[in-house]
Amino acid sequence: MGISILKSKISLKKRIATAEEFRQCKNQKFNSCEESDLLVVKDLSIYYGCCGVIQNLSFSIKSGGIVSIVGNNGSGKSTFLKTLAGIHEHFCGKFSWNFSCGKNEVIGYLPQHAEVNRYLSIQVQDVVGMGVGAKKKKCAVDRALACLGLTNEASRYIGTLSGGQFQRMLFARLLAMDLDIFLLDEPFISMDETSQNILIEQLFVQSKNGKTFFLAHHQDSAISPYCKHILKLFPGTYCWSST
């Protein structure tokens, strides 16, 4: 079992969204690949051993936008993201990514507890540039750092960052890779309001430009008004809604 790929010839229609747009408008139409679904989930049940975590989940989405995944502790948010990432393979039913709806087939995954040794003598800019080819590196890293408000932190050693700055650095690393699909597991952990707002603004702007984010978080998060779809997980069931 694993991730299957649907073929399609549809291309993304891109437009540039701005931070100003984020502030002024949260109900505008989202940019999307209009004729084909980016992800189809059908009768998906996910297990640890014989213990079911998620049962008979079905939905489909087009590209572009933020999918909010909420639920109590232990409801299966992380497990669902791990399954979509191809890390957890104990499931039945199916899900299919239509990668040709976007331009990059690599999925960015930010786990809830990233296993990064903070005591390595490595600078922020080096971490952010890790997944980028040499030619594009400087430009991509500078842009990602600026997006996350980390330009002044570029040459700091990662062990000196605060928890919130560290989280933003990990997201900047994914942004620098110019991916189209992101799975973010509680990215607001350790973030104060300022850091959260920087990240929320980026998620919104990037989603309006055709990127798709799956975001596990707590229900009262400030990101909620900017989400295109909401998946609420309950024991043995779920609720899917779209704005």
Ligand SMILES: Nc1ncnc2c1ncn2[C@@H]1O[C@H](COP(=O)(O)OP(=O)(O)OP(=O)(O)O)[C@@H](O)[C@H]1O
């Ligand atoms: N490796 C594992 N082996 C067995 N059971 C697990 C494993 N990881 C998680 N679980 C169980 O699966 C269920 C879902 O866990 P998961 O971490 O996906 O929930 P969550 O919604 O992300 O929780 P939280 O909000 O606390 O992060 C929980 O009952 C948990 O105990």
